[in-house]
Amino acid sequence: MHELSIVESVVDAVTETAAKYPGAKVKSVKLRVGVLAAVVQESLEFCWELATVGTPLAGAALVVNAVPIGLHCAACGRDSEIDGVQSMRCPNCGELAAELLQGRELEIESIEIEEPDSESAGQQVGKSAARA
Amino acid sequence: MTTRIVELRRGILKKNDELAAGLRERYTRAGALVLNLVSSPGTGKTAFLELTLRRLTQAGAKAAALVGDLETDNDARRLAASGAPARQVNTHGICHLDAEMIGKHLDDWAGIEGGVVLEGLDYLFIENVGNLVCPSSYDLGEKIRVALLSVTEGEDKPLKYPTLFNSADAAAITKIDIAEPCGFDRELALHNINEIRPGIRIFETSAKTGAGMDAWLAYLEGQREALRG
Numbered sequence: 001m002h003e004l005s006i007v008e009s010v011v012d013a014v015t016e017t018a019a020k021y022p023g024a025k026v027k028s029v030k031l032r033v034g035v036l037a038a039v040v041q042e043s044l045e046f047c048w049e050l051a052t053v054g055t056p057l058a059g060a061a062l063v064v065n066a067v068p069i070g071l072h073c074a075a076c077g078r079d080s081e082i083d084g085v086q087s088m089r090c091p092n093c094g095e096l097a098a099e100l101l102q103g104r105e106l107e108i109e110s111i112e113i114e115e116p117d118s119e120s121a122g123q124q125v126g127k128s129a130a131r132a
Numbered sequence: 133m134t135t136r137i138v139e140l141r142r143g144i145l146k147k148n149d150e151l152a153a154g155l156r157e158r159y160t161r162a163g164a165l166v167l168n169l170v171s172s173p174g175t176g177k178t179a180f181l182e183l184t185l186r187r188l189t190q191a192g193a194k195a196a197a198l199v200g201d202l203e204t205d206n207d208a209r210r211l212a213a214s215g216a217p218a219r220q221v222n223t224h225g226i227c228h229l230d231a232e233m234i235g236k237h238l239d240d241w242a243g244i245e246g247g248v249v250l251e252g253l254d255y256l257f258i259e260n261v262g263n264l265v266c267p268s269s270y271d272l273g274e275k276i277r278v279a280l281l282s283v284t285e286g287e288d289k290p291l292k293y294p295t296l297f298n299s300a301d302a303a304a305i306t307k308i309d310i311a312e313p314c315g316f317d318r319e320l321a322l323h324n325i326n327e328i329r330p331g332i333r334i335f336e337t338s339a340k341t342g343a344g345m346d347a348w349l350a351y352l353e354g355q356r357e358a359l360r361g
Contacts, residue, residue, distance in 0.1 A: 002266040038295040085294040087327040096330035108140040114133045
């Protein structure tokens with residue numbers, strides 16, 4: 001239910017970053033979402049369209065990478081990733097493992113932007129000129 | 133056109149996390165133990181909290197509560213009957229409390245006549261909006277997050293809503309006075325909570341009979357002493 005406010009935070013953060021690259025268009029936004037982050041991927045995708053309409057991010061793709069639970073087992077000392085979210089048991093020794101290493105992530109990993117060539121070409125010319 | 137990847141690596145709820153970190157510092161400076169109570173609607177958070185406030189106030193501790201609901205100030209009025217001050221936070225449709233709301237209400241509360249100042253408190257309880265999903269994402273700067281589960285809800289609640297139970301520091305099972313007629317399987321409930329949050333302290337309570345409240349209050353006092361070092 002709070003996916004819309006989460007998506008709005010993403011839009012704000014990405015718009016701020018994208019503003020540093022004038023003329024660039026945001027092609028995609030990549031998120032890292034832990035399976036324990038209490039966020040539903042389908043809801044994020046649904047809200048993404050609504051939240052990006054009329055912003056510089058309109059038309060950009062949302063890519064959500066799920067982060068599985070990672071546990072440190074005090075009993076056998078090993079770190080491992082587990083499938084699912086139903087039991088915090090070490091897959092190696094079967095003991096309950098209280099220490100969560102990952103799985104609550106809710107992060108913007110990166111954005112993919114497309115910059116107009118004229119600018120980069122200009123920079124290239126500038127560099128060659130300086131060398132000459 | 134040239135494509136470029138720009139790394140951000142920033143938390144989506146960074147703003148809330150930063151505000152919560154500021155609140156946590158404020159609570160610690162004030163020496164107040166702050167708890168965030170989270171459960172589904174109807175678990176009995178308010179009854180549990182009302183009795184907690186009453187018992188703490190009777191014992192001479194200074195306790196207060198902020199209570200979140202979408203609408204109405206019914207719960208604040210119920211809680212205030214305990215003798216401890218209580219203030220309602222209406223979210224008007226938002227499904228959780230966030231750090232900005234808490235900070236604002238604490239400031240407003242301190243500013244009114246007869247209001248509550250954090251520095252004058254031993255305990256501040258924040259009763260979250262009844263919801264087992266969204267509140268788990270929003271840090272309120274609390275020292276202890278308490279997940280509540282009533283005997284009427286089914287023993288598999290922790291498995292259905294693992295995020296909330298996994299992020300809790302303590303758990304309370306409420307309404308144990310009616311456990312038997314509800315066919316509540318105590319062992320299974322304790323097992324399920326422990327599968328999701330191994331080693332978590334679990335209190336079995338009834339706001340009606342007062343069962344389990346001594347252990348809960350002793351825990352609170354211990355946590356508060358630990359906070360003040």
